[in-house]
Amino acid sequence: MKKFLTKLPEQAGRLLIVFIVFIALVLLVRFLLPASLKDHNIHIQNTVATEMSRQVRYAGSEVCASCHDEYNLKKNGYHKNLSCETCHGTLKEHSENPTEIKPLVPRQRDFCTRCHAFDPSRPTGFPQINPSAHNPMKACVSCHNPHDPKPPNVPQECQACHAEIARTKAISSHVMLECTICHEVPTQHKVAPRNVKASIPAEREFCGKCHSTQSIIKETSKVDLATHGEKYLCWQCHYPHMPEVE
Ligand code: HEC
Ligand code: HEC
Ligand code: HEC
Ligand code: HEC
Ligand code: HEC
Ligand code: HEC
Ligand code: HEC
Ligand code: HEC
Incomplete structure (x- = not known):
């Protein structure tokens, strides 16, 4: 070796x-x-x-329903998609022993502004405010019910939320058509627009009611549905809120 x-x-x-x-x-x-x-x-x-x-810390919103009416209040409102425990903290223990264990109750303004303060990265249409201009010094919950925060005035006009579309239509040849001729809009859409949707026309025949050569409506220009842009939906070529082709 x-x-x-x-x-x-x-x-x-x-x-x-x-x-x-x-x-x-x-x-x-x-x-x-x-x-x-x-x-x-x-x-x-x-x-x-x-x-x-590990200890289970979250109880889940359904559990709260058996003792608190807030569950039914929140169910259909703007905060529908928020869990109770997003705001009140982890509450498994409270659900089992409500008199001993107290939940958090976030009444301070800076809690709400975590989600609602203006931030350009948030999706357009998400309700945002400027905290230093929006009723400063007052608690948010003095005006908004956190379990059903409907805006104090529910807007009636489509224009309140769809201003650009309304302005576009106002100078188009569809100016005389009400929005609701083409869209079915449940009343709840104005309260919870993301949860309750408005409809959008589904097929070419919808426009054909007024524009096909068979249509009985007199004052519209007509096209033959069978040959005019036949492979596509009308609104792939005509913007419905400004339909005239340049
Ligand atoms: C078994 C019944 C029961 C369940 C389940 C329950 N709670 Fe409670 N909760 C109570 C009672 C009773 C009180 C009042 C306690 C007191 O004031 O002594 C209370 C009080 C509260 C309060 C007010 C605290 C305060 O300081 O004013 C909040 C907020 C709350 N519960 C949220 C919840 C949430 C959210 C859930 C679900 C995760 C839940 N509770 C589940 C019975 C229950
Ligand atoms: C967006 C946050 C938020 C969510 C979500 C939320 N709460 Fe609250 N809750 C609050 C605030 C803020 C208060 C205090 C309201 C006040 O002082 O006027 C409160 C108060 C309460 C109270 C005490 C009421 C009283 O008058 O003392 C109960 C009970 C309660 N919430 C239960 C629930 C339950 C159950 C859910 C789920 C169904 C829920 N909360 C969801 C923010 C929230
Ligand atoms: C975890 C995030 C979150 C927190 C915290 C929160 N919210 Fe909201 N809030 C939402 C969401 C999501 C909506 C629904 C937005 C939608 O429908 O487009 C909403 C909707 C609203 C609306 C309806 C605005 C409108 O007119 O469109 C108001 C008012 C409101 N919240 C107030 C509050 C108040 C007051 C608090 C504090 C107690 C609070 N929010 C805390 C997420 C939050
Ligand atoms: C003095 C009452 C009052 C207080 C306090 C208050 N608000 Fe409002 N809030 C209103 C009114 C009225 C409207 C509807 C008119 C408007 O848009 O200004 C509104 C609208 C809103 C909207 C909808 C904005 C949109 O463009 O859709 C949100 C979100 C909101 N508030 C959140 C809050 C939050 C968060 C706080 C606390 C930091 C708060 N509010 C405090 C009265 C109040
Ligand atoms: C309170 C504000 C508000 C009012 C009032 C309102 N809308 Fe909307 N609407 C919205 C928001 C926010 C969306 C976007 C929802 C989303 O992107 O999920 C929307 C979406 C839509 C859509 C698209 C639906 C889809 O599936 O893409 C149509 C169509 C529509 N609204 C029509 C109308 C008409 C017509 C009216 C009037 C009768 C009206 N809306 C009134 C806020 C509003
Ligand atoms: C002639 C029928 C017609 C009228 C009138 C009309 N719409 Fe539309 N709208 C449509 C069609 C078709 C679409 C689908 C467009 C697409 O998918 O490209 C649409 C889409 C929308 C959308 C979805 C976002 C977008 O721009 O595509 C919104 C929001 C909307 N319409 C709101 C309105 C409002 C508010 C009015 C009234 C001011 C209105 N519409 C009037 C036919 C119409
Ligand atoms: C309720 C009847 C009605 C419906 C439904 C309707 N329109 Fe119209 N449309 C009109 C009227 C009225 C005019 C203005 C008169 C004209 O120029 O034909 C018009 C004008 C037009 C024009 C301009 C014509 C031109 O000569 O410049 C186009 C393109 C058009 N519509 C496309 C559409 C499309 C696409 C749809 C389906 C999304 C639609 N329309 C649904 C009534 C309707
Ligand atoms: C592939 C694109 C395309 C599609 C899809 C399409 N169009 Fe057009 N449309 C045009 C063009 C380009 C013009 C202008 C040239 C012309 O008159 O052919 C026009 C013109 C029109 C005119 C005005 C005709 C005139 O005599 O002034 C009407 C009304 C019209 N279209 C309605 C519709 C309807 C309703 C649909 C759905 C059934 C539809 N279009 C689908 C491209 C399209």
Whole structure:
């Protein structure tokens, strides 16, 4: 053995020692590791046990319904998609022991402004305010019910929220058409527009009611539905709120 080693070039001998030390370390580490890190099945079992032993902290909104009317109030309003515990904190314990454990009640303005302060990255149409200009110094909840924050005046005109479309239509040849000739708009759309949608015409025949050569309406220009842009929906070529082609 000694002879064999001395025969090898000096570097190879050192390399061999490094290699042996490395293997020894790997074996040692493997020997010291707990079984749960070596065996996949034990590992999964342990993880499941750890997760199961964690305390459940959220109760879920349905649970609140059995004791609080706020559940029914919130159900159809603007805050429909917010969970109770978004605002009141984790409440599993309160649900089981309501007199001992008190929920958070976020009455301060800067709580609401986390979601409602103006921020250009928020989607257009999301209700935003400028906190320093919007009734400063007063609690938001003195004017808005947090469980049903309908705006104090529900807008009646489509124009209040769709100003640009209304202005466009007003100077187009469709000026005489009411929005509701083409859109079915449930009353609730004006209160919760994202939850209750207005309809949009589905097919070419809808425009054809007034514009097809078969239409009985006199004062409109006519096209033959079978040959005029036949492969496409009318509004792929004509913007319905400004339909004339330049
Ligand atoms: C088993 C019935 C029960 C359940 C379930 C329950 N609560 Fe309550 N809650 C009560 C009672 C009773 C009080 C009044 C406690 C008091 O004033 O001593 C209360 C008080 C509150 C208050 C007012 C605290 C204050 O300081 O004025 C809030 C907010 C509240 N609950 C939210 C919730 C939410 C959110 C849920 C669902 C996650 C929920 N509760 C589930 C019974 C319940
Ligand atoms: C947007 C945040 C928000 C959400 C979501 C919310 N709350 Fe509240 N809640 C508040 C605020 C703020 C108050 C305090 C209102 C006040 O002082 O006028 C309050 C008050 C309460 C109170 C006490 C009422 C009183 O007069 O003392 C109860 C009970 C309550 N909420 C239950 C609920 C339940 C149940 C849900 C879910 C169905 C819920 N809340 C969802 C913000 C919220
Ligand atoms: C976690 C985010 C969040 C918090 C916190 C929150 N809101 Fe809202 N709020 C929303 C969402 C989402 C809507 C629905 C927006 C929509 O329909 O487009 C909404 C809608 C509203 C509206 C209706 C505005 C309109 O005319 O379109 C008002 C008013 C309002 N919230 C007031 C409040 C007040 C007051 C508080 C504090 C008690 C509060 N919000 C806290 C997310 C939040
Ligand atoms: C003095 C009463 C009052 C207070 C306080 C108040 N608001 Fe309002 N808020 C109104 C009125 C009235 C409107 C509807 C007219 C308007 O847009 O100004 C409104 C509208 C809103 C809207 C809808 C804006 C939109 O463009 O759709 C939001 C969101 C809102 N408020 C959130 C808040 C928040 C958040 C606070 C607290 C930081 C707050 N409000 C405090 C009276 C109030
Ligand atoms: C309170 C404000 C408000 C009023 C009033 C309102 N809308 Fe809307 N409307 C919205 C918002 C916000 C959206 C966008 C919803 C979304 O993107 O999910 C919308 C979407 C629409 C859409 C598109 C629906 C879709 O599926 O893409 C149509 C069509 C529409 N509104 C028609 C009308 C008509 C017609 C009126 C009047 C009778 C009207 N709206 C009144 C706020 C309003
Ligand atoms: C001649 C029928 C017609 C009239 C009148 C009309 N719309 Fe539309 N509207 C449509 C059609 C068709 C679409 C679908 C367009 C598309 O998908 O490209 C549409 C789409 C919309 C949308 C979705 C966003 C967009 O720009 O595509 C909104 C919001 C809307 N209309 C609101 C209104 C409002 C508000 C009025 C009244 C001021 C109105 N519409 C009048 C036919 C009409
Ligand atoms: C209730 C009847 C009615 C409906 C439905 C209707 N329109 Fe019209 N449209 C009119 C009237 C009235 C005019 C103005 C008279 C004219 O120029 O034909 C007009 C004008 C037009 C024009 C301009 C014609 C020109 O000569 O410049 C086009 C294009 C048009 N509409 C397309 C559409 C499309 C696309 C739809 C379906 C989204 C539609 N219309 C639905 C009544 C209607
Ligand atoms: C592929 C694009 C396209 C489609 C789809 C289309 N149009 Fe047109 N439309 C045009 C063009 C371009 C013109 C102007 C040139 C012309 O008169 O053919 C026009 C003109 C019109 C005119 C005015 C005709 C006149 O005599 O002044 C009306 C009305 C019209 N279209 C209605 C419709 C209706 C209704 C539909 C759906 C059934 C529709 N269009 C689908 C491209 C289209």
